[in-house]
Each structure stands twice: as structure tokens, then as C-alpha cells.
Amino acid sequence: MDQKRLLAAIALSIGILLIFDFLGRPAREAQRAQQAAQQQTMQQQAAQGQQAVPTPGPTGPLGAPSDAAPAAGAPRSPAARLPVEGPRVQGSLNLRGARLDDLVLKDYRETVDRNSPLVRLLAPREGAAPYYNQWGWTAADGRTPVPGNDTDWTAEGSRLAPGAPVTLRWDNGQGQVFEIALSLDENYMVTAEQRVRNAGAEPVQLLPWARIRREYTPPTQGFYILHEGFVGVLDGRLREETYSSAKSEAAKRNGVAFEQEGPGGWAGITDKYWLTALAPVDQSARFRATFRALPEAGQDRWQADFAPPAALTVAPGETGGGQAVRLFAGAKEVNLLDAYATRLGIPDFDKAVDFGWFYFLTKPFFHVLHFLGSILGNFGVAILVFTLILKALFFPLANKSYKSMAKMKVLGPKMTEIRERYKDDPAKAQAEMMALYRTEKVNPASGCLPILIQIPVFFALYKVLFVTIEMRHAPFFGWIHDLSAPDPTNLFNLFGLIPYDPAQLSHYLHMPAWALIMGATMYLQQRLNPQPPDPIQAKLFQWMPLIFTFMLAGMPAGLVIYWSWNNLLSIAQQWTIQRNTTASRPGTAAVPAAAVPAGAAKPKKG
Amino acid sequence: MTPAAQALRGAVIAYQWTLRPLIGAQCRFHPSCSHYALEALQRHGALRGGWLATRRILRCNPWHPGGEDPVPPAAAPRAATPPAFQPVPKG
Numbered sequence: 001m002d003q004k005r006l007l008a009a010i011a012l013s014i015g016i017l018l019i020f021d022f023l024g025r026p027a028r029e030a031q032r033a034q035q036a037a038q039q040q041t042m043q044q045q046a047a048q049g050q051q052a053v054p055t056p057g058p059t060g061p062l063g064a065p066s067d068a069a070p071a072a073g074a075p076r077s078p079a080a081r082l083p084v085e086g087p088r089v090q091g092s093l094n095l096r097g098a099r100l101d102d103l104v105l106k107d108y109r110e111t112v113d114r115n116s117p118l119v120r121l122l123a124p125r126e127g128a129a130p131y132y133n134q135w136g137w138t139a140a141d142g143r144t145p146v147p148g149n150d151t152d153w154t155a156e157g158s159r160l161a162p163g164a165p166v167t168l169r170w171d172n173g174q175g176q177v178f179e180i181a182l183s184l185d186e187n188y189m190v191t192a193e194q195r196v197r198n199a200g201a202e203p204v205q206l207l208p209w210a211r212i213r214r215e216y217t218p219p220t221q222g223f224y225i226l227h228e229g230f231v232g233v234l235d236g237r238l239r240e241e242t243y244s245s246a247k248s249e250a251a252k253r254n255g256v257a258f259e260q261e262g263p264g265g266w267a268g269i270t271d272k273y274w275l276t277a278l279a280p281v282d283q284s285a286r287f288r289a290t291f292r293a294l295p296e297a298g299q300d301r302w303q304a305d306f307a308p309p310a311a312l313t314v315a316p317g318e319t320g321g322g323q324a325v326r327l328f329a330g331a332k333e334v335n336l337l338d339a340y341a342t343r344l345g346i347p348d349f350d351k352a353v354d355f356g357w358f359y360f361l362t363k364p365f366f367h368v369l370h371f372l373g374s375i376l377g378n379f380g381v382a383i384l385v386f387t388l389i390l391k392a393l394f395f396p397l398a399n400k401s402y403k404s405m406a407k408m409k410v411l412g413p414k415m416t417e418i419r420e421r422y423k424d425d426p427a428k429a430q431a432e433m434m435a436l437y438r439t440e441k442v443n444p445a446s447g448c449l450p451i452l453i454q455i456p457v458f459f460a461l462y463k464v465l466f467v468t469i470e471m472r473h474a475p476f477f478g479w480i481h482d483l484s485a486p487d488p489t490n491l492f493n494l495f496g497l498i499p500y501d502p503a504q505l506s507h508y509l510h511m512p513a514w515a516l517i518m519g520a521t522m523y524l525q526q527r528l529n530p531q532p533p534d535p536i537q538a539k540l541f542q543w544m545p546l547i548f549t550f551m552l553a554g555m556p557a558g559l560v561i562y563w564s565w566n567n568l569l570s571i572a573q574q575w576t577i578q579r580n581t582t583a584s585r586p587g588t589a590a591v592p593a594a595a596v597p598a599g600a601a602k603p604k605k606g
Numbered sequence: 607m608t609p610a611a612q613a614l615r616g617a618v619i620a621y622q623w624t625l626r627p628l629i630g631a632q633c634r635f636h637p638s639c640s641h642y643a644l645e646a647l648q649r650h651g652a653l654r655g656g657w658l659a660t661r662r663i664l665r666c667n668p669w670h671p672g673g674e675d676p677v678p679p680a681a682a683p684r685a686a687t688p689p690a691f692q693p694v695p696k697g
Contacts, residue, residue: 397668431674434636438673445632448639448666455625526627541627548628 175200188330
């Protein structure tokens with residue numbers, strides 16, 4: 001009877017999961033179709049030599065950097081490019097429009113395969129995934145010609161590299177010469193100084209700006225513990241906007257999702273592992289940072305920009321009307337972000353990594369994990385060792401109750417008696433047992449407080465593992481070559497015996513080995529836990545391992561391994577506790593075991 | 607019950623249905639801390655009930671003997687100390 005019910009429940013659960021997946025699929029397919037259609041329209045527009053409609057105009061007289069459409073129909077020569085050659089980046093600067101729109105990260109590859117292409121962070125506007133940085137000006141006086149998207153700049157210097165700065169120059173023919181002096185460091189930082197030389201007879205009013213622009217929406221994890229989208233620390237506060245929240249905010253406020261005026265700070269767009277961010281060189285000067293979501297030709301465009309709060313006036317014969325803003329474009333390596341924060345005074349730059357509410361825990365955890373990983377040579381092993389250390393630190397809390405175990409032996413007869421008497425009323429039996437514990441001053445449970453304290457700690461570890469770049473492409477033993485990717489094995493094709501991947505049908509048909517190990521360890525661990533008194537909760541309790549096996553199937557392998565290991569350690573801990581408890585009960589016939597002093601468990605103390 | 611008390615009760619119930627089965631109940635008392643919290647919030651409202659529940663959780667550690675520990679009755683004025691626990695019939 002019970003068996004039948006169990007089977008029915010399993011079938012029902014799987015059915016529900018499949019239905020959800022099925023319901024989600026048309027939406028996903030529609031999204032894909034929409035993207036394809038958009039790409040097609042973009043290509044058509046490009047073919048007609050006509051760019052998309054210009055962005056909605058500036059919000060105010062000094063407002064947004066706007067996208068001037070290039071002259072329509074005019075046949076254009078290919079844009080000149082200037083190579084960018086850093087130790088860790090390579091790419092090129094587009095001299096048409098003064099855009100850094102071609103950058104790959106030399107230390108990171110797309111996949112675990114050593115021959116896979118390098119990770120591309122920035123890409124030109126003409127491609128499928130436009131993502132670039134641009135420097136420019138807006139004419140606040142409404143008459144000074146300013147450089148636009150189709151301006152061809154001349155470069156002073158043959159390449160941009162550490163120790164080899166480049167100055168871009170453009171003469172507007174009306175007496176103003178615009179300059180952008182660029183330099184690159186050993187890692188991911190470009191510094192740009194914008195300035196205008198006014199050789200005209202009249203003063204000019206200009207608003208310099210630097211912007212990061214992403215003209216497509218990247219696929220996101222869509223997982224609540226990982227932020228992807230706009231990010232920045234402005235006026236001392238971490239600001240985050242997901243793509244969807246930015247879109248809805250911007251719809252209400254003419255394209256502006258978020259705006260903040262204040263001293264310095266930094267702001268940009270983040271992916272799980274990569275970041276592009278702008279940060280003024282002078283962190284005490286006031287700037288206005290803006291996050292924008294601008295629909296353009298049916299496609300969402302995302303923009304983060306920095307500009308002075310008001311337009312700058314350049315008197316005749318003078319040089320001014322500029323700003324110096326750094327551009328970070330690279331991998332979110334915590335130590336590197338920290339180094340930039342200290343060396344360049346960029347406030348809380350490490351918060352680009354989503355350390356979350358438990359920053360005070362997650363950040364130190366990261367450092368310990370990083371340290372363990374570097375001395376052990378394997379990040380997976382570092383996870384195991386660190387979890388063991390945490391468990392050991394909490395062990396005394398659980399172990400405290402052992403001291404009363406000797407007394408439990410004396411209580412044995414009374415306990416069996418209570419259990420016998422209230423056989424039909426477990427709640428009553430429990431109440432009586434509790435009263436007995438209290439009068440005799442013993443208690444086998446460790447209590448709620450130790451557990452509640454542990455929740456944030458283990459959540460913090462989980463969070464670090466989820467967000468940290470250390471886990472990316474980090475191998476483990478056996479079939480795990482990338483701790484940040486789901487375990488590739490699958491029960492439903494008998495771990496590769498059947499040459500077919502059922503996960504194509506539904507991602508719920510992916511049941512990797514490590515998820516099964518996790519489920520098994522969780523099941524065992526729960527067997528050792530006292531059951532909740534409520535019968536419905538008790539049922540749910542039994543289902544938990546199965547639910548979690550499915551939930552964790554598609555998660556990064558590193559997390560699943562961590563869960564399994566954590567469960568195993570819990571089992572070991574619980575088992576030692578329980579062995580002492582049961583051994584001390586007469587009637588279990590384990591008299592020799594009962595002779596083991598309660599202190600025997602102590603040497604395991606962390 | 608006030609909306610605040612309702613919300614807190616909701617949070618406790620959510621805990622009972624998600625985290626509790628996951629991490630295992632390890633309470634040293636009867637009723638358990640979460641049931642105590644539900645009852646305290648119902649009887650004493652968000653502020654006092656929440657305070658009672660917080661104190662109960664802080665008490666629920668290996669250094670406290672634990673045992674039977676019901677929620678104090680609502681009608682009792684502040685001066686009256688609630689009975690600690692019922693003496694247990696032995697034998």
C-alpha cells in the first residue's frame with residue numbers, strides 16, 4: 001500500500017517537473033525565434049547601408065549621449081583600427097567613432113577544451129553581440145560640431161599597449177580639436193583622458209562622456225543568488241539592476257533606469273565572470289553615472305555612462321572640456337579587483353563580484369578557499385577541505401551533548417517505559433520524554449541555535465562557490481573537468497552506454513552521477529535525523545532527497561560535490577552521536593559498545 | 607492578528623516546510639522552537655511574540671537543559687511569571 005503510494009507520488013512529481021519544462025519551452029522557443037528575427041532585421045538594415053533609428057534623443061539639454069546615425073546610403077571605406085596588445089588582453093580600437101569594440105581575454109577560453117577560442121568580451125556594432133566602450137562629447141551649446149559614430153579619428157601611436165599610450169585626435173574644422181589620450185595597464189584597465197583645445201574665437205560648451213554599451217541581451221543564469229546586469233558603487237552604495245528591472249524602470253523614465261550624481265564611484269555591466277566598468281580617475285570629483293535601457297529597432301540596448309554633472313565651458317585659446325575616466329574590461333578576479341581598489345582608489349571594486357548580503361562571511365571564505373586551492377593545487381579538494389574545517393569548527397556545538405550520554409544510560413529504563421506507555425500517541429510520548437530530559441538534565445538534541453548559526457555560514461560557502469571565477473574550468477577527479485558546469489554524466493542514457501542524449505528532450509532527463517550521490521547521502525542523513533512530529537511534514541521530509549536530486553542535477557558540479565560532502569560529514573557526525581545514544585540504551589544489547597566511555601567521541605573534536 | 611504577526615508566522619511556516627526538513631529538526635524543547643514561535647506570535651502578536659520566540663531560540667543550545675517549555679498565556683499580566691513547566695509524573 002505504502003509502496004504503491006510512493007510510486008504514484010514519484011510518478012506525479014516527475015510528471016509535474018516535465019509539465020513545467022514543457023510549459024516553459026514555447027516561451028523559450030519564442031524568445032529564440034524573436035532573437036533570430038531581430039538579427040535578420042539588423043542584417044537587412046546593415047545591407048541597406050542604413051543603421052537603426054537613432055536612440056531617443058537626449059533627455060534634457062545636457063542629457064544623454066545620443067547615437068547619431070551615420071550618413072545614409074553613402075558608401076563607406078572600412079574603418080581603420082589600432083591594435084590593442086596587453087599581456088592579458090588583445091584586440092583593437094575602432095578609429096571610426098573612437099570605440100574599443102574588439103577585446104578578447106588571453107587567459108580565458110570559451111570551454112574546457114584547450115583549443116577552444118578565447119573569451120571575447122567586447123565586440124563591434126556590426127556583429128551579432130555588439131558590446132563596446134566609447135568616448136565622446138555632446139554639444140551643450142547646440143552648435144559646436146562634435147565627433148560622432150562615423151567620425152574617423154587619427155591616432156598618434158601605432159598600438160595601444162602597456163607603456164605605449166595612444167592619443168586620438170579629431171579636428172572639427174571650426175577651431176576645436178578633440179583629443180582622447182589612452183593608456184593600457186598590465187591587466188584589464190584602460191585609462192582615457194578626454195580634452196578639447198579651443199582655437200576658435202568663441203567659448204564652446206561641451207559635455208564629455210564615456211559609455212559602455214551593450215546592444216544585445218546576454219543569456220543570464222536567471223538565478224536569484226547571482227546578479228547579472230548593471231552594477232556599480234555610487235555615492236558609497238552598491239547599485240544593481242537586472243536587465244529586466246532596468247527595462248521596466250527605464251520604460252517609466254524615458255530610458256533612464258538609474259541615475260546618480262556624486263563623487264567618483266564606478267559603474268558598468270557585469271556577467272557572471274566578466275565585467276566592463278567605468279570609474280573616474282579623480283574619485284573626489286563629481287560625476288553623473290547613468291544606467292540606461294533603450295529599445296532600438298525592437299532590440300534592447302543597455303548603456304552605462306559617466307559624464308560631468310554639467311556641461312563644461314572652454315574659453316578661446318584654452319584646453320578643457322574633458323574628463324579622465326578609467327575603463328575596466330576583463331575577468332572579475334577578486335585579488336585583481338582588490339588591488340585596483342587600493343591602488344587606484346576605486347571604492348568597493350570587489351563588489352563587482354556578487355558576494356551578497358553575507359559579504360562579511362563570503363569575502364573571507366573566498367580568501368580561505370583561494371589559499372587552500374593554491375596550496376592544494378585543486379580547487380575541488382580545497383572545497384572539501386574547507387567544508388571539513390567548517391564542520392570541525394561547529395562540531396563542539398553538536399558534541400556538547402555527548403557529555404550527558406553517560407547519564408542517558410541510567411535513564412534508559414524510564415525512556416523505554418514512556419515509549420511503551422504512549423505507543424499510540426507519539427506527541428505525548430515526546431512531551432513526556434522532554435520533561436524527563438529536563439528533570440534529569442540530559443538532552444540528546446543539539447538545539448536550534450547551533451543550527452540557525454550554521455545556516456548563514458553554509459549558505460555563504462554555497463554562494464562563494466556559485467559566483468567565484470576560481471571554479472570556472474577547474475577540474476576535479478574522474479569525469480569532472482569543470483566544477484562550474486553541470487556534471488556531464490547521465491543516468492538516463494546509462495552513463496553513456498546508450499549513444500543518445502535524452503536531455504535534449506527535457507533538461508529534467510539529465511540525472512548526473514554526482515546528483516545521485518548527493519541524493520543518496522541526503523537520504524542517509526535524513527534517516528539519522530529525528531522526524532518532524534507533523535505527519536505531512538514528515539512526508540515532505542521523506543521527499544526532500546528526491547526533490548533535491550532533481551533540483552541539483554543541473555547545478556555546477558562543484559556545488560553538488562560540496563552538498564554531497566557536507567551530507568557525508570553530517571552523517572559521520574550524526575552517526576557518532578547516535579551510536580552513543582543507542583549504545584547507552586539497554587535492550588539494544590550493545591552492552592560492550594555501551595562500555596565505551598562517552599568521551600571516546602571527543603578526539604574528533606575540531 | 608496584525609499583518610506583521612501574520613507575515614512572521616508565514617516565514618516560520620515557510621521554514622517548517624523548506625529548511626526544516628532539509629537540515630533536520632534538532633530542538634531540545636517541546637513544543638519545538640518553530641511551533642513555539644507560531645503559537646507565541648498568535649497569542650502575543652509580532653513584537654512580544656517575536657521576542658519570546660527569539661529568546662526561546664537563544665535558549666535552545668547545548669548548554670540549556672531543554673525540555674517542556676510552553677508559550678506563556680496571553681492574559682497573564684507582566685508581573686505574573688509563567689509556570690516554568692509541569693511537574694512530570696514519574697513512574
